Amino acid sequence: MKRRIAILGSTGSIGTQALDVISRHPSLLSAEVLTANSNDTLLIEQAIRHEVNAVVIADESKYEKVFKALDKHGIKVFTGINSIGRVASGSNIDIVLTAMVGFSGLGPTLEAIEAGKAIALANKETLVAAGSIVMKLAMEKGIPVIPVDSEHSAIFQCLQGERSAPEKLILTASGGPFLDKSAEQMAKATVEEALNHPRWSMGSKVSIDSASMMNKGLEMIEAHWLFGIKPQDIEIVVHPQSIIHSMVQFADGSVTAQLSTPDMRLPIQYALTYPHRVPLNTNRIDFSALSRLDFLAPDFGKFPALAIAYSAIEKGGNIPCAMNAANEAAVNAFLGNKIPFCRITQIINEVTNMVPYIKEPSLDDILETHKAGIELATKLIAK
Numbered sequence: 534m535k536r537r538i539a540i541l542g543s544t545g546s547i548g549t550q551a552l553d554v555i556s557r558h559p560s561l562l563s564a565e566v567l568t569a570n571s572n573d574t575l576l577i578e579q580a581i582r583h584e585v586n587a588v589v590i591a592d593e594s595k596y597e598k599v600f601k602a603l604d605k606h607g608i609k610v611f612t613g614i615n616s617i618g619r620v621a622s623g624s625n626i627d628i629v630l631t632a633m634v635g636f637s638g639l640g641p642t643l644e645a646i647e648a649g650k651a652i653a654l655a656n657k658e659t660l661v662a663a664g665s666i667v668m669k670l671a672m673e674k675g676i677p678v679i680p681v682d683s684e685h686s687a688i689f690q691c692l693q694g695e696r697s698a699p700e701k702l703i704l705t706a707s708g709g710p711f712l713d714k715s716a717e718q719m720a721k722a723t724v725e726e727a728l729n730h731p732r733w734s735m736g737s738k739v740s741i742d743s744a745s746m747m748n749k750g751l752e753m754i755e756a757h758w759l760f761g762i763k764p765q766d767i768e769i770v771v772h773p774q775s776i777i778h779s780m781v782q783f784a785d786g787s788v789t790a791q792l793s794t795p796d797m798r799l800p801i802q803y804a805l806t807y808p809h810r811v812p813l814n815t816n817r818i819d820f821s822a823l824s825r826l827d828f829l830a831p832d833f834g835k836f837p838a839l840a841i842a843y844s845a846i847e848k849g850g851n852i853p854c855a856m857n858a859a860n861e862a863a864v865n866a867f868l869g870n871k872i873p874f875c876r877i878t879q880i881i882n883e884v885t886n887m888v889p890y891i892k893e894p895s896l897d898d899i900l901e902t903h904k905a906g907i908e909l910a911t912k913l914i915a916k
C-alpha cells in the first residue's frame with residue numbers, strides 16, 4: 534500500500550528533501566498535501582511537479598496567485614494558518630510530516646494526531662513547548678510519533694528490536710560553527726558567520742540554534758518526551774565529524790550507535806517508510822578514509838543555552854514553552870541584526886525567569902505562555 538504524505542513546510546530544508554525522497558519511491562510514497570508560509574513560487578512548482586491533491590499557502594495575500602496557477606491543474610488551494618491542520622488531516626492522508634518551523638507547528642500537529650494520522654516529526658519545537666500534551670494525546674489515540682531529527686532517528690533506530698529500556702541516551706552534537714571560536718569571537722559573530730554550519734545545510738532558525746547550541750538543548754527535551762528518559766540520563770557529547778548521529782547505552786554497559794554520512798534524507802526516509810529500509814543514494818562511509826572520530830564534552834560556559842535547557846526541563850510545566858518562545862523571538866531579532874549573538878541566550882534566560890510558573894499547563898496555558906514569552910522577549914530586544 535502506498536503511503537500518502539502531507540508535508541507541512543514543503544518549501545523548507547526538510548520539506549524539499551522529503552519531496553526528493555518521495556520522488557525516488559513512487560510505488561511506496563506519494564505527496565498529497567503541501568503547505569508553505571509565503572513561498573508561493575516554490576509551492577506552485579512543487580505542487581505541479583509532484584501532482585499533489587491540495588496545497589495550503591498560509592499567507593492569505595498569496596492565495597490569488599497560487600489559486601490561479603494550480604486550479605487549472607485540478608489542485609485544490611487553501612489559505613490561512615488554520616487551514617494547515619485541517620487539510621493535512623483529510624481522509625486521503627496516512628502520514629503527516631511536520632516540517633514547519635517553530636511553535637507554529639503545534640496546532641497542526643495536534644489536529645493531525647486528533648484525526649488519527651501517523652506523525653513524522655521534524656518540528657522539535659512542538660515537543661519542547663507542549664511535550665506532555667502532544668505525547669499524551671498520541672498515546673490516547675495510539676498514534677506513532679516517528680522522529681525525523683537525525684539524532685532522534687538514530688536513537689529510534691538503535692532501539693529497534695531491543696527489549697530492555699536504555700540506561701542512558703547519548704546525543705551527539707557537531708558543535709556548530711563556533712566550536713573552535715573563543716567566547717569573545719562568538720559574542721560578536723555576524724549573521725553570516727552564525728549561519729555557516731560546518732556539516733549541515735538547514736533553515737535559518739535551526740542553523741542559529743545550532744550556533745548557540747540551543748538546538749541541542751531543544752533536542753534533549755525532544756528526546757525526553759519521545760523516549761520517556763529523564764533529562765539527567767540524556768548526555769550531550771560533541772562529535773565534530775557528524776558520523777555517529779547518537780547512541781544508546783544499556784544496563785550492561787553496551788552502547789549501540791547509528792552511523793552514516795550526514796544526509797537528512799536518510800532519517801526523513803526512515804520515518805516515512807518505517808519499519809522498512811529502502812534504497813537511498815547517500816554517500817557511503819569510507820572507513821579507510823575516515824582517520825578518526827572525535828568526542829568531547831560540551832563547553833557549558835561558552836554555550837549557556839545547554840544549562841538553560843536542562844534547567845527548563847527540570848522545572849518543567851510551562852517553562853520549556855517560555856524558553857522556546859524567547860528563543861524564537863531572540864533568533865528572529867538576531868537574524869534581523871537587532872541584537873548581537875550573545876544577547877540570544879541572555880534574553881532566553883531572563884524570559885524563563887520572568888514567566889509565571891504553571892506546573893501542569895493546559896493547551897490554553899501553553900498558548901498563553903508562548904504569547905507572554907514572545908512579548909517579554911520583544912520588550913527586552915527593544916531595550
Ligand SMILES: NC(=O)c1ccc[n+]([C@@H]2O[C@H](COP(=O)([O-])OP(=O)(O)OC[C@H]3O[C@@H](n4cnc5c(N)ncnc54)[C@H](OP(=O)(O)O)[C@@H]3O)[C@@H](O)[C@H]2O)c1
Pocket residue numbers: 541542543544545546547548568569570571572573591614631632633634635637655656657658681682683733734735736737738739797
Ligand atoms: N533543516 C534540517 O536539516 C533540520 C534537521 C532537524 C530538524 N529540523 C527541524 O525541522 C523544522 C523545519 O526546519 P527547516 O530547516 O526545514 O526550516 P525552513 O527551511 O525554515 O522551512 C520551514 C518551512 O515551514 C514553513 N513555515 C515557516 N513558518 C511558518 C508559519 N508560521 N506557518 C506556516 N508555515 C510556516 C516555511 O514556509 P515558507 O518557505 O513559505 O517560509 C517552510 O516551508 C524545524 O523545527 C527544525 O528545527 C530541521
